[in-house]
Amino acid sequence: MLHEEPWLTQYSEAIQHRQERFQAAIKAIKSNHGNLIEYASIHEYYGVHYLPKRKGWAYREWAPEASQLFFFGDFNNWNRESHPMKRTPRGDWEIFIPESEYKNLFTHGSRVKVHVISAKAALDRIPAYIRRVVQDPETHDMAGQLWFSEDFQWTDENYSPEPSLKQPLIYECHIGMAQEKEAVGTYQEFETAILPRIKAAGYNTIQLMAVMEHPYYGSFGYHVSNFFAPSSRFGTPEELKSLINKAHELGIAVVMDIVHSHAIKNVNEGLNEFDGSDDQYFHPGEKGNHVAWDSKVFNYGKTEVQQFLLSNIRYWLEEFHFDGFRFDGVTSILYFHHGLYMDFVSADLYFNEDVDQDAILYLQLANTLIHALKPNALSIAEDMSGMPGIARPIEEGGVGFDFRMAMGVPDYWIKTLKHKQDEEWDMFELWHQLTNRPDKERSIGYAESHDQALVGDQTLAFRLMDKEMYFSMSSLQQNLVVDRGIALHKLIRLITLTLGGEGYLNFIGNEFGHPDWVDFPREGNHWSYLHARRQWSLVDDPLLRYAHLNSWDQEIIKLANRFQILAAAPADQLFLDPDKKIIAYERANLIFIFCFHPTESFFGFPIPVKKGGYYKIILNSDDEKFSGFSRIDDKTSYPADENCTIKIYIPNRTAIVLKPNDP
Structure with missing residues (x-):
């Protein structure tokens, strides 16, 4: 990296130091655990597991600062005192539930919690490694749920995501809002109704948002409470597996939008103050608070936190056959200031005391693990800072991601449309914005982000055509505003696809110019689902010009597939x-x-x-x-x-x- 990017030579010591830390960490992991894959297997120890030799279930939890834990739930009529757990010297707690005594009580579908007593409080918590969490529709109280169903029968043993790794054409989507009905969509509905649309559109990868359990639907899935639980509001774990299996059958890779950048601060549902301390999983004090996101920040330097997060990666890859991850909020992970109110105008900002070296090490370990488990998996970084080497191999001095999101491209388009008349568009600036990226780091280009579709902002289509989208999209009429909007929408998407990166991403519905913003049910909109859905009837109507935009998108994606445009050298x-x-x-x-x-x-x-x-x-x-x-x-x-x-x-x-x- 230093040879090919001489401007980094003055930072060679810092780059060399992070390489040495990585090598030392790998050496220590091999010495103490055998290898990185075994190091990332802690989820097979903690949580609820059946022990065939002992004929019963063990539940284990790490809570070093707690004074006592009690396991309770349906199986003991929610008695908080009848089942105390035993502490080990390292701060683990354990209880054994014999099958002979609880065969008809400790069963599939039973709900459980753990009562944690500490110097600070006595609270009912959800086990940290629980595999399923359900929310009461009336009280909204969340509880862990035992899930002992039979193994899912996978049929994707011959599938490989290699084409997606070579040229990812990503369809970003949210299960709950993927249907047209004013309600929460399900994994099953997505499999039967949406996967065929994605296949017909030509995309080779889907990026699933909001998979990890989150108590507040309106968080878009970014305030995670339970890291090992697929969201139950969309269906069962087997239904998610069926969706992924079907995608593989169709030749589509499935990437998960993984949130390891922060965690929900709720003490009732999440990890915060689990054992009564504020520094168990997170940094203590204000350092552990993300002021912009109202959430908690992981302490990536702790062995137990490393194992928790790395095991989480292994779990999703192995248990659900995901084909990789798009890491959310990598900028927030990399820096103690989380990139807030920062303009990265100087290279010094990448190599100073504000950089979290433990976080860089964690990301290097995460990428090493992903490719050790699944060599053709995709690993994508959402980093707006431009950290040098974020998407270069670790042995070259990088952090190890396969791709980085070209976050400046959608920002450029929205600023251009907001602040410039058509006559003022600068072609030199356009070329620069779409081609200015590191030579050796592959980028995912995209014309608009899901953030731009959220309430309070506008999609490209809506910004181009505004209210005319509601009244003048018939192919039987002409409208100058719509004519301009459709023409520019097509140009923006094609030039971004072919010039803006080595991969491409589209958010669900934007390919046909979906007319509405995204607004999840909340108190401010009277808990309405009107804007938390996709109106497929618009694109399915041949008399509406949404169908024409959709046809254009299909053609440009077909073009990219036919000629492998994004896998080719830059323009x-x-x-x-x-x-x-x-x-x-x-x-x-x-x-x-x-x-x-x-x-x-x-x-x-x-x-x-x-x-x-x-x-x-x-x-x-x-x-x-x-x-x-x-x-x-x-x-x-x-x-x-x-x-x-x-x-x-x-x-x-x-x-x-x-x-x-x-x-």
Whole structure:
């Protein structure tokens, strides 16, 4: 990394130090635990497990500062005192439940809790490693639930996520809001109704949000309470497994949006002050509070915390056959200041005392574990700071992620649409924003994030067309606002896909310009589900122009798959005219021409190409089936002259893709 990025040479000592810490940690883990995979197996010890030799169940918990733990639930009529747990010298607590005495009481579906007595309080808690948590619909009280169902019959033994690792085309989605009904969707409904749509759309990967259990639905799944429990509001663990198994059958990888950046601060549902202390899983005092997210910050330097989080990774990969993770809030993980109110304008900010070296080590261990368990798994970092090496192999001086989210791209698009008239768009800035990324780090480009779809903000489609989306999307009428919006929506998505990274992400529904923001049920909207759903009836109506946007998205994804565009080398600029607002570039042996000019079209416009021969249009956004005006004849071949230049008609607000063709 230092050889290829000489500007980092002055930080060589810091980079070398983090490498030495990683090597020392691996050496210690091998010495004490055999290997990293065994180190990440603590979930097989803690929690509730059946012991065949003893013919009963053991429940174990780590709570070093507690003075007494009692296990209770349905099996003992919720008696908080009848089943005390025994303490070990290292701060573990254990109880054995013999099958002979509790065969018809300690059963599948029974609810359990643990009563924790400490110097601070005596509280009912949910076991930290519990595999299922259910919420009472009336009281909203949450409890652990025993889940002893038979093993799920997987049929995906021949599936490999390797195509997704090579070129991830990611469909980001939320199970609960994926249906059109005004209610919470389920794993089963997603499998039967949404997976076929994703397959038809051409995406090779889905990124599932909100899988880990969270008490407040409106948190979008980011305030996690129970890290080993798939959210029960969407269905059973077996139904989630069935969804993933079906995705694999369709050739689709399933990546989980994993939240290891923070945890819910609730003491009734989560880990906070589990044993009565404020520094069991988290940093003590204010250091352990995330002021912006109203949550708790993990102490990544603690062995027990490392094992908890690493075991969590192993659990989701092995138990549910996930194909990798998109790590939420990596910027918050990396820095003690969590990236709040920070502009990373100096490289010094990546290598000073504000960087959490324990967090970097944890992420290196996490990525090493992921690829040891599943070599073709995807590991994606959501880091807005631009930490050097975040998506480079550890042996090269990096942190080990396969990809980084190109978070500046959606920010650029939304700022451009908010603050600039079409005539003011800067083509040099556009090119820079979509291509300015580390050469050796693969990026996931995306035109808009799910955050931009949340209430209080707007999707690209809504920002482009506003209220006209409600009244003027019929294909039987013309509307200048809608015409402009659809044209730019198509251009923005194609240029982001083909120029903005080595992977691509779309949030559910945005591919067809979903008209509404996302607003989960809350007191402020009278607990309404009206905006916590996806209106598929809009795109399924052939008389609405949403269908045209959807057809365009299918075509550009098909194009990416056919020519492996994102797996190809970065684009090579062929032409840029700031006044005519034309950009042309080559990638994957294809020629991409964009005209962002709001009014001017150009006849016989010269575009330089790299080699002679004929060029054939294989896609153009002005096609009528994409809500265009059919101003381009796709049957025309364009010969390159002696100067390797083709002359082509380029209408305003149009994208054209050409392929070299034999005469």
